[in-house]
Amino acid sequence: MAKVETLAGGKRGIAATYTLRADARWADGKPVTSDDVVFSWEVGRHPQSGVAAAELFRRITRVEVKDARTFTLHVDKLTFDYNAINDLRLLPAHIEGPRFKSAPAEYRNRTAYDQDSTNPGLYNGPYRITSVVQGSHVVLEPNAHWGGAKPAFRRIVVKAIENTASLEANLLSGGIDMIAGELGLPLEQSLAFEKRHGARFAVITKPSLTYEHLDINLGSPILAVPEIRRALLLGLDRETISRQLFEGRQIVAESLVPPLDWVFAADLPKATFDPARAAVLLDQAGWKPGPGGIRVNAKGERLSLELVTTAGNRSRELVAQVMQSQWKKIGVELRLKTEPPRVLFGDTVTRRKFPHMALFAWYSAPESVPRSMLHSSMIPNGANNWSGQNYTGYASPAMDRLIDAVEVEPDKDKRRLLWREIQALYAADLPALPLFFRSDSFILPKGLKGLEPTGHQDPSPYWVENWRWE
Structure with missing residues (x-):
C-alpha cells in the first residue's frame, strides 16, 4: 500500500x-x-x-x-x-x-559476512554458506528454514578461478560443471568453445544490458579537456572490434542506455570511426605530432595515457590491445595495466586511484536512473567514506537537473524525453567512453534445467531454487 x-x-x-x-x-x-x-x-x-x-x-x-x-x-x-x-x-x-x-x-x-561467513544467521535465501576457503571456493547448502520452493541440490560449490583460460580448462576436466554468463567466459572465447564442444554442453548466448566502457578520470589535466575525450572516441573503430573479436555480437554503445531499453533514443547521432577528425581535435587541443608518431604539447610532454583493467579477462586484454594499436595511429600512447578484480574494484576504481582510464562493465536494469554513476553528489571521497559510484568525478549541473527530474516524472512520454536529453548530454560530455553492450554466454551441462539468464543486473542464481537436474 x-x-x-x-x-x-x-x-x-x-x-x-x-x-x-x-x-x-x-x-x-x-x-x-x-x-x-x-x-x-x-x-x-x-x-x-x-x-x-x-x-x-x-x-x-x-x-x-x-x-x-x-x-x-x-x-x-x-x-x-x-x-x-x-x-x-x-x-x-x-x-x-x-x-x-x-x-x-x-x-x-x-x-x-567477512569475518564469520559461515554463520547461518546471515542468510535468508534458499541456500546458506557453510564453508569458505579463501581464494579457492565457497560451499552453499540448503537453508532448512527457507519457506519457498525446496532447492534440488544438496550442495553447490562456487569456485574462484581468476583467468578465463583456467576457467575453460576446469570445465572440460570436470573440475566445475557450469560457467554462469554474468562473470564467465568472454564472448569470443565462448563462441569458439561452442564450436568445439557444443555437443557436450548447452550454450546460451543472450544480449544483455551490461555496459562495457572506459571510465575517465576527469581529474586528469589531459582528459579534463572535452576535445581530447572526443578525439579518443573517434579514434576507436568499435564496429571493427566487435566484428573481428566477437563476430559482430557486441552492440556498439553510444551512451550508457542500451538499445534493449524502451527509453533508448535511437535518433541521436552516432560517434562513428573518424581518425581524421580525431587528429584535427588533437591538433586544436595543442597536441602536435612528435617523435615516434606520438603527439607532444608545447612543453614537449608526450600524449601518454594509462589504462587499467581486470587481470585474467582475455576479452578485455584483447580489446585493450586493439585500442592501444588504434590510438597509436592518431598519436596517442596507451600503457596497459591489469589488476586482480579484488584490487581493481576494492581500491583502484572505488577510491579513484586510476590516473587516466579504467576498462570495466556496469550491470544495469531496465530504465535504471544513473544517479549513483553520474550525479555530482555521488563522487566518492574520503569525507563520504568512498560511497557513490561516480568514479569519473563528473560534475554537471545540467546532468544533475535531468537526473533529479527524470526520477520524479510519472508520465512515461515526458520521462522518455528526459531520458533522451540524458543520453544526448552523456554523448556530448563523454564522462566515459562507451564501447559495447555485451552478450553473455552461459555454458551449462545438458541436464541442468530451470536456469534462465536475465540479461540485467539481477543475476540468474537469484532464482537458484528453480534449478533442477533432468
Whole structure:
C-alpha cells in the first residue's frame, strides 16, 4: 500500500507499506522482522557506512514499524519507481547490530559476512554458506528454514578461478560443471568453445544490458579537456572490434542506455570511426605530432595515457590491445595495466586511484536512473567514506537537473524525453567512453534445467531454487 505525502515546502513524498512473508527466516531459525529493516536502513544512511547505493537510504526519512512483519517507508521524494526497493538488502540485526554500533566507520571492513561467513544467521535465501576457503571456493547448502520452493541440490560449490583460460580448462576436466554468463567466459572465447564442444554442453548466448566502457578520470589535466575525450572516441573503430573479436555480437554503445531499453533514443547521432577528425581535435587541443608518431604539447610532454583493467579477462586484454594499436595511429600512447578484480574494484576504481582510464562493465536494469554513476553528489571521497559510484568525478549541473527530474516524472512520454536529453548530454560530455553492450554466454551441462539468464543486473542464481537436474 502506498500513499502520497505532502512535505515541508509543498514537496511530495511517499509512504509505502510492506509486509514481510510470514515464513521469512534467517537460516539460524530466527524470523526476518521489521527490526532488520530498521537496522539495514540505519546502516545505509550512516555517513560513514560507505554503501554504494547511499542515496536510497538517505531518501528514506523514517521507517515506521507497524508490527514485527509490517513497516512503512517514508520517502522524501515521489519517484516513478517508488515501489522498487530491490537495493534495500536486509541485514540481520541480531548478528550485525553490535558490530555496527560499536564502530560505524569500521563496519564495512569487519562485518560478519567477512569475518564469520559461515554463520547461518546471515542468510535468508534458499541456500546458506557453510564453508569458505579463501581464494579457492565457497560451499552453499540448503537453508532448512527457507519457506519457498525446496532447492534440488544438496550442495553447490562456487569456485574462484581468476583467468578465463583456467576457467575453460576446469570445465572440460570436470573440475566445475557450469560457467554462469554474468562473470564467465568472454564472448569470443565462448563462441569458439561452442564450436568445439557444443555437443557436450548447452550454450546460451543472450544480449544483455551490461555496459562495457572506459571510465575517465576527469581529474586528469589531459582528459579534463572535452576535445581530447572526443578525439579518443573517434579514434576507436568499435564496429571493427566487435566484428573481428566477437563476430559482430557486441552492440556498439553510444551512451550508457542500451538499445534493449524502451527509453533508448535511437535518433541521436552516432560517434562513428573518424581518425581524421580525431587528429584535427588533437591538433586544436595543442597536441602536435612528435617523435615516434606520438603527439607532444608545447612543453614537449608526450600524449601518454594509462589504462587499467581486470587481470585474467582475455576479452578485455584483447580489446585493450586493439585500442592501444588504434590510438597509436592518431598519436596517442596507451600503457596497459591489469589488476586482480579484488584490487581493481576494492581500491583502484572505488577510491579513484586510476590516473587516466579504467576498462570495466556496469550491470544495469531496465530504465535504471544513473544517479549513483553520474550525479555530482555521488563522487566518492574520503569525507563520504568512498560511497557513490561516480568514479569519473563528473560534475554537471545540467546532468544533475535531468537526473533529479527524470526520477520524479510519472508520465512515461515526458520521462522518455528526459531520458533522451540524458543520453544526448552523456554523448556530448563523454564522462566515459562507451564501447559495447555485451552478450553473455552461459555454458551449462545438458541436464541442468530451470536456469534462465536475465540479461540485467539481477543475476540468474537469484532464482537458484528453480534449478533442477533432468
